[in-house]
Amino acid sequence: MYILAIESSCDDTAAAVTDGRTVVAALTASQVEEHVLYGGVVPEIASRRHIEAISGLTDAVLQQAGLQPAQLDAVAVTYAPGLIGSLLVGVGFAKGLAFALQKPLVPVHHLRGHIAANYIQTHLKPPFLALVVSGGHSHLVLVNGYTDYQVIGRTRDDAAGECFDKTARAMGLPYPGGVHLDQIAMPGGDYTLPHPRVDGNPLDFSFSGLKTAVLNLLHNAAQRGEQVNVPQLCGCIRKTVCDILIQRTQLALERTGCTTLALAGGVSANSELRARMRQLCEQRGVAFYCPPLPLCGDNAAMIGVQAGYELAAGHTAGLDLNARATMDICENPF
Numbered sequence: 422m423y424i425l426a427i428e429s430s431c432d433d434t435a436a437a438v439t440d441g442r443t444v445v446a447a448l449t450a451s452q453v454e455e456h457v458l459y460g461g462v463v464p465e466i467a468s469r470r471h472i473e474a475i476s477g478l479t480d481a482v483l484q485q486a487g488l489q490p491a492q493l494d495a496v497a498v499t500y501a502p503g504l505i506g507s508l509l510v511g512v513g514f515a516k517g518l519a520f521a522l523q524k525p526l527v528p529v530h531h532l533r534g535h536i537a538a539n540y541i542q543t544h545l546k547p548p549f550l551a552l553v554v555s556g557g558h559s560h561l562v563l564v565n566g567y568t569d570y571q572v573i574g575r576t577r578d579d580a581a582g583e584c585f586d587k588t589a590r591a592m593g594l595p596y597p598g599g600v601h602l603d604q605i606a607m608p609g610g611d612y613t614l615p616h617p618r619v620d621g622n623p624l625d626f627s628f629s630g631l632k633t634a635v636l637n638l639l640h641n642a643a644q645r646g647e648q649v650n651v652p653q654l655c656g657c658i659r660k661t662v663c664d665i666l667i668q669r670t671q672l673a674l675e676r677t678g679c680t681t682l683a684l685a686g687g688v689s690a691n692s693e694l695r696a697r698m699r700q701l702c703e704q705r706g707v708a709f710y711c712p713p714l715p716l717c718g719d720n721a722a723m724i725g726v727q728a729g730y731e732l733a734a735g736h737t738a739g740l741d742l743n744a745r746a747t748m749d750i751c752e753n754p755f
């Protein structure tokens with residue numbers, strides 16, 4: 422069962438061919454070099470780069486897989502959530518291909534894809550608890566089945582990746598900030614940063630107070646002409662974000678009795694988060710999964726793997742499929 426998957430929800434154009442949980446071929450065209458000039462993703466530029474790259478990338482991935490288009494069994498595409506102009510490029514392209522080949526069109530939710538990155542080369546099966554942490558989302562999700570989800574905690578404001586990116590930018594680090602912050606972070610700093618108080622659901626997150634505290638700290642230091650030790654401040658920010666994520670995850674494990682935890686999304690590449698979560702799971706006798714580093718960020722292999730389960734559940738789309746900038750992970754497409 423060969424599935425061609427397309428991912429274009431943000432600033433990476435990606436195409437992959439998967440066969441069940443096996444990745445046959447995968448390619449990504451990154452736009453980082455262009456967006457780095459602006460310190461963040463410029464949506465208009467992202468859409469234009471997707472439309473330039475998508476056709477050639479798909480040809481190349483089919484060649485890498487040694488397949489003719491007619492040998493494909495389905496065409497899958499990320500249709501939500503993300504930058505609408507970027508998503509539309511992938512959705513339009515996938516529709517054209519599915520129509521031309523007369524094959525099923527499989528719409529895939531981006532965060533379901535991130536979770537599915539954990540299925541590649543593992544025997545992970547639902548039910549399990551997933552901590553999904555990306556540039557736009559921070560969720561604690563009960564994965565009850567391959568297409569059955571329950572969100573039990575979510576951020577009230579910024580996502581964890583957004584907090585890393587915005588504080589990194591204020592410290593003068595290049596885009597994407599989270600990656601650079603993680604690389605230069607040093608332990609031993611004594612910067613005091615706030616842990617949020619969130620009323621209501623104790624599994625919910627908040628990162629905007631931490632972001633504001635860092636921005637204030639930098640402004641105050643600049644006004645007083647004081648030097649900030651950037652690597653140590655990065656270490657304190659990383660530790661605080663991890664403390665917040667780990668505290669909620671630990672509580673979620675206790676409350677749900679889940680015996681398996683999976684990390685997902687771009688922030689799951691964070692070195693401290695991976696190490697401390699692994700340690701927490703070992704202490705609690707919980708099985709721990711996190712995607713290999715190249716599959717933490719946006720890629721099409723994860724979309725193809727999830728598409729296999731969506732197809733099995735009958736989740737295919739007609740040629741009237743539209744992209745959606747926001748969409749809950751729990752919502753099934755039709």
Ligand code: KG4
Nearest residue numbers: 555556557582599603687688690691718719
């Ligand atoms: O999943 P992703 O590639 O795109 C979205 O769906 O948003 O996640 C991107 C986010 C960015 O905020 C990026 O800074 C963050 O993941 N990120 C990291 C690391 N690698 C990527 N954050 C902290 N540490 C990292 N090593």
Ligand code: ZN
Nearest residue numbers: 555687718719
């Ligand atoms: Zn993503």
